[in-house]
Amino acid sequence: MSAFHDLAAQSYGGDEAGLISGYLFDASAPEPARAIDSAQAAAWLAERRSSSGDDEGENPAYVWLHFNLSHAHAERWLVRHANLSDTFYETLHEGLPSTRIERADDSLIAVINDVHFEFSFEPSDISTLWISVGPRLVVTARTKPLRSVDALRTAVKAGDAPRSSTELLEHLLRAQADVLVKIVRGVTSRIDRIEDELLAGRLDHKRARLGVLRRLLVRLQRLLAPEPAALFRLLQGPPAWMAEPDVQELRGSTEEFSVVLRDMQALQERIKLLQEEIAANVNEDNNRSLFVLTVVTVLALPINILAGLFGMNVGGIPLADHKHGFWIVVAIVATFTAVAAWAAFRKKR
Numbered sequence: 001m002s003a004f005h006d007l008a009a010q011s012y013g014g015d016e017a018g019l020i021s022g023y024l025f026d027a028s029a030p031e032p033a034r035a036i037d038s039a040q041a042a043a044w045l046a047e048r049r050s051s052s053g054d055d056e057g058e059n060p061a062y063v064w065l066h067f068n069l070s071h072a073h074a075e076r077w078l079v080r081h082a083n084l085s086d087t088f089y090e091t092l093h094e095g096l097p098s099t100r101i102e103r104a105d106d107s108l109i110a111v112i113n114d115v116h117f118e119f120s121f122e123p124s125d126i127s128t129l130w131i132s133v134g135p136r137l138v139v140t141a142r143t144k145p146l147r148s149v150d151a152l153r154t155a156v157k158a159g160d161a162p163r164s165s166t167e168l169l170e171h172l173l174r175a176q177a178d179v180l181v182k183i184v185r186g187v188t189s190r191i192d193r194i195e196d197e198l199l200a201g202r203l204d205h206k207r208a209r210l211g212v213l214r215r216l217l218v219r220l221q222r223l224l225a226p227e228p229a230a231l232f233r234l235l236q237g238p239p240a241w242m243a244e245p246d247v248q249e250l251r252g253s254t255e256e257f258s259v260v261l262r263d264m265q266a267l268q269e270r271i272k273l274l275q276e277e278i279a280a281n282v283n284e285d286n287n288r289s290l291f292v293l294t295v296v297t298v299l300a301l302p303i304n305i306l307a308g309l310f311g312m313n314v315g316g317i318p319l320a321d322h323k324h325g326f327w328i329v330v331a332i333v334a335t336f337t338a339v340a341a342w343a344a345f346r347k348k349r
Contacts, residue, residue: 018071026061032161148176166246302336
């Protein structure tokens with residue numbers, strides 16, 4: 001039984017090589033997208049290396065392999081079989097999560113930040129997807145389940161078969177843009193509810209909730225905004241195996257990111273205005289409470305002064321033997337209190 005649990009723990013999130021899913025795309029085959037395992041992928045890659053490397057027509061076959069980097073054997077399998085650029089492995093370990101797509105030798109290296117599959121509008125629910133794109137091989141690798149790549153896997157299972165590796169990358173970028181659009185819609189819905197509650201006068205912990213949403217948008221914008229210099233260099237000098245229509249599609253998918261990022265910026269400004277409105281309301285309530293406290297203190301001042309004076313046990317206290325002394329003192333206190341109240345409310349007005 002323990003051996004079974006050990007095997008399950010080793011293969012969790014993928015097969016014995018850490019491969020979560022693999023697909024062979026061949027437009028000339030009866031089945032354009034065919035699922036393969038790590039052994040079949042290794043055999044196909046070895047066959048490609050041993051062949052002459054000539055193009056297989058206008059739309060050559062290629063493989064997409066999606067790995068779980070938390071698996072101990074995933075990176076070793078890639079080093080042994082995938083023949084990827086050294087830049088890809090350097091990117092895995094450099095710890096720079098900013099989104100970018102750049103050229104490395106004759107391949108593309110992309111770093112994409114995405115939200116976890118169980119995303120709960122927390123800034124910590126963001127992780128990185130590493131991608132290597134060549135003419136015959138696309139490798140995606142992650143440490144935690146991410147929404148965009150899972151959406152792409154679902155689309156491929158449903159019959160979507162991109163005709164080239166660049167088109168697969170473009171599909172992935174558009175899937176991430178769709179995820180971001182859903183996040184923006186979710187944040188917008190939450191802000192609408194908070195704004196309605198603000199207008200209704202229910203300010204229960206709204207500033208904290210707005211702060212969480214604003215931190216989320218700031219981090220998403222910081223991590224997801226593609227580096228313009230790297231993208232410009234790529235689009236100006238793409239690899240020779242990239243067709244011009246693929247370059248245009250890639251440019252269009254990156255422009256979608258710009259639209260989503262502008263929406264995020266607008267949401268940040270809206271959240272900032274709501275926070276300022278809530279802060280102004282809180283300050284107004286505090287000022288109102290302070291004014292009430294001040295008025296109560298001022299109104300109680302005459303009676304406190306007279307109580308202190310008449311409470312001294314010394315001789316010569318005025319009105320001590322007068323039969324109406326109490327009422328005279330009450331009248332004096334009431335007069336001074338009325339004058340103090342008139343002065344306080346006149347200042348308030």
